[in-house]
Amino acid sequence: MATTGYVNAILPIQPPSGCARFDAARNAAAALRGACLDLFARGEAAVTQTLLTMAAVEGRGASIKLPHLVGQRLDALASAIDAGGVFAGDGPAAASALARFRKHDSLRSDLTHSTFTVTLDQRGHWHLAARLLALRSRREARDVMVTTQEEASQILSGIERDFSRLRSTLGQLRQRLRRAGRESTDRLTR
Numbered sequence: 001m002a003t004t005g006y007v008n009a010i011l012p013i014q015p016p017s018g019c020a021r022f023d024a025a026r027n028a029a030a031a032l033r034g035a036c037l038d039l040f041a042r043g044e045a046a047v048t049q050t051l052l053t054m055a056a057v058e059g060r061g062a063s064i065k066l067p068h069l070v071g072q073r074l075d076a077l078a079s080a081i082d083a084g085g086v087f088a089g090d091g092p093a094a095a096s097a098l099a100r101f102r103k104h105d106s107l108r109s110d111l112t113h114s115t116f117t118v119t120l121d122q123r124g125h126w127h128l129a130a131r132l133l134a135l136r137s138r139r140e141a142r143d144v145m146v147t148t149q150e151e152a153s154q155i156l157s158g159i160e161r162d163f164s165r166l167r168s169t170l171g172q173l174r175q176r177l178r179r180a181g182r183e184s185t186d187r188l189t190r
Contacts, residue, residue, distance in 0.1 A: 025126035025149075026118045032152050033111050039163045040108045043101055044070050046170045047077050050094075053174040057181060060086045074102060081173075090176060094169040101166040104159055110145045125149045 051073060055064040063086050065076045078098055081091040088095075114130035121127060125148065132143040147155065 021124055022118070022120055025120055025124075028149070029116065029118045029126055029128050029152070032156055033116070035156055036107070036111050036159055039159050040104070040111075043163050043166055044073070046167050047073055047098075050170045050174055051077055051080075053177050054080055054087055057177055071105075074098070074105075078102075087173075087177075091169070091173040094166075094173045097162070097166040097169040101162045104162065107145075107155065107159075110143070114143075114145065128152060 047070075051064055051066055054077075055061045055066060064080055065072075067073055067076060078095070079085050080087045081095045081098065082088060083095075110130050110132055113134070114132040117129045117131070119127045119129070127149070128145075128147050130145040130147075132145075134141045134143065
């Protein structure tokens with residue numbers, strides 16, 4: 001009897017081996033990116049709240065700028081609380097915390113604006129290549145950031161630590177400024 005070469009068995013279609021590991025790695029890298037971006041957004045909100053509180057302080061608050069762009073808000077807060085700023089005496093700890101948080105500025109830009117490529121090594125650990133296409137002086141500028149899974153975890157831990165300190169010190173600064181404003185108002189109404 002001759003065979004025709006056809007098989008009547010129904011076989012399941014399976015993705016190539018390693019796809020589940022790759023999907024898990026890609027999801028982990030995306031989760032890390034999201035966690036970092038969330039910390040940056042929360043830090044930016046704390047900075048904005050602090051600028052609004054400072055702007056409401058009678059007298060000194062009139063000099064506080066409330067710019068639209070986040071980088072400019074970070075600059076405005078730094079100018080207000082650094083040595084020589086109108087709120088320098090109120091927040092030296094906040095100035096230090098802000099400076100530490102700002103060390104992550106280039107990373108914030110990379111995470112926000114780069115395209116990501118995730119690869120796996122032979123141990124199943126992921127590596128991330130972030131490619132940024134920017135315009136500088138009307139010219140194309142390309143930056144690449146490459147990090148390993150382990151390095152990325154350390155980066156996230158550093159951002160978490162610096163954000164926590166920034167949030168805490170800015171919260172204390174806002175509280176002191178509000179308290180001083182209430183005390184000033186109480187003295188005027190006596």
